Amino acid sequence: MRRVQVRKTHKLFIGGAFPRSESGRTLVVEGANVARASRKDLRDAVRIARQAGAGWSGATAYNRGQVLYRLAEMMEARRGALAAACRGKDEVDRAIDRVVWYAGWADKLAQVIGSANAVAGPYFNFTVPEPTGVVGIVAPAEPALLGLVSRLAPPLVGGNTVVVIASDAHPIAAVELAECVATADVPPGVVNILTGLRGELAPWLAGHMDVAGLDLAGADGDAAELERLGAENVKRIVRGKADEQSPYEIAAFLELKTVWHPVGF
């Protein structure tokens, strides 16, 4: 007897939960019904990401590194499902390795990106990196999984919280990744992933006053308009590459804080 498969409902990922869109809308993409997030879903996600910021940025770097490593563990355990949502096992392997690579950066950033500064006077002066805040990511379409992971991991390991607009064309990889995130001890609200129509969501993400940074990796013709909208609160805006790996990807969403104190008895 042939067993009838239990199918998955592809939902949004907001605040550690998997809600449907409050609008009740879905899209048919890649042969599945996928939630079509509304502006209200986006605003909820930003609000929750902002609330989650204090905890995540306040966590020790060691802890953040372990959580990211745990994400790689969860991805390893779900290789099959992830592979089905992208180009295959090779891409999954690279995505997992990338998460492991970034996990190791958490407690090294301050040493590589920060500095002690020799000022001409009796002052102790140092510079440390800190997270920017809520980072909005317009995920690239290809490679569906590796591209998303390449844009998500850097702001995350730096201590930011993120709101991702998944690619219109390949949202399933984002939904699968959300399920890994949900079981990886990532605190609720630190990663939020919305599926739907980019054109409908991205302008509201770019213009949102509680979003501090913007990665427009997946934007094309709309990039200039999104950058313009981002200027309203002086967002840090990058157009990240879908397959890039370096500490400078992390630095794009780090602020540098310099502290002075007099030296004396």
Place this chain on the structure above:
Amino acid sequence: MTETKTPARGADRAPIPASWDYAPAPEARDIVKIADRYGLFIGGKLVEPLSRQRYTTLDPSREEPLAEIAQAGKADVAKAVRAARDAYTKTWSKLRPSERAKYLFRIARILQERSRELAVLESLNGGKPIRESRDVDLPLAAAHFFYYAGWADKLEYAFPGRTPRPIGVAGQIIPWNFPLLMLAWKIAPALAAGNTVVLKPAETTPLTALVFCDVVRQAELPPGVVNVVTGDGRTGAELVASDGVDKIAFTGSTEVGKAIQRAVAGSGKRLTLELGGKAANIVFDDAPLDQAVEGIVNGIYFNQGHVCCAGSRLFVQESIADAVITKLKRRMSTLRVGDPLDKNTDVGAINSKTQLDKIRALVESGVAEGAEIYQPPCRLPERGYWFAPTVFTNVAQSYRIAQEEIFGPVLSVLTFRTPEEAVEKANNTPYGLSAGVWTEKGSRILAMAARLRAGVVWANTYNRFDPASPFGGYKESGFGREGGLHGLEPYLRLEPR
């Protein structure tokens, strides 16, 4: 003032004056030769503007004209950008980095040699006290060139795993509060990284930038590496819009910064912005009060409060509020407001009529909204643009004087009870440039420093600057850093090795 007291002891002693007045101690201005009119500095020469337009730059302390300045138009900006591009491709990018370094060292030395002249000119054209131009602006400007000169041939050590390359032509727009120092902050790292520049000084303070062109000439810098186009905001907008510019660096108001960010959107131009601020200066009950009061005064009255990182919101722990305010008012009464060229002057002239009007309007709003105003008795000169040092108490968070950048010698005092409340209130602003913390408790300094959303935190000090120390904002105070290793990054493309 020479009121005398009856001698307390001994009739044989001379009467003791109740207070000593300062004799005038003006710095001689004849060290500066100001031309009647200046052209634009393009391709190594001062040239007449194609726009044929000029405006008059003033001494704000006397409202007297100093010189006729060119208002660069679109064609002038295009010409300057072409000169910068030519210099980039033909000379500057081909020069060995160690040779580039030596040019910058030369500039640093010439600035030191001509520092008295430039300090006097800075005070004449900008209104700031000579004590500050002499002791802060000039030494720091020279130090900036000296610091970045040393980086020019060491760039490969700055960014692990990357090969640094120059960007090309940088368009740089600077403000009027520290004209020559901001020029140094912009030009030194840009040139060290191998770029050429087109700099637009502020409309009201072009003179030190124009004399800097003579420094460039003395240093025998290849023509076109540094170009200076003067003018108002229209000139800046032309520079931002220019297709030949690869990078824009702007220091100025948040409003203009946002307009620039919108203007370059989608162009692929690199951008750094150093914008406004509304810094919190936080005094805890265990702080050394006399020291803190000096820090408060330096924080807000330094350079007439024309400082983007000025400590314009004072948060005092409630239990010591009365004591701090009393000490502060007493200290304010000793501030000497007047002739910028007098070596005893603490607070000089407001930079322009426009700025004075803005300060007045905001101060009026503070009074109207219900804050209590205090200004020490001081006689302001009749001519020129002046504003007395001002402190507001009884200020609510919602008042405009607690929210908006005044950019003048105006302090708003607020109180708090717990460190959490101080952090909450201090961060309750779209700005995030700087902050101050005064306490004797080390762990509290570090906890406060970590939680204040600001790019520079001064603990038990305020308004310190150094070329080795990165400076720049969080949030709507901008992005990118100036100073230090981090100040190189905006002027480099970091290519994978």
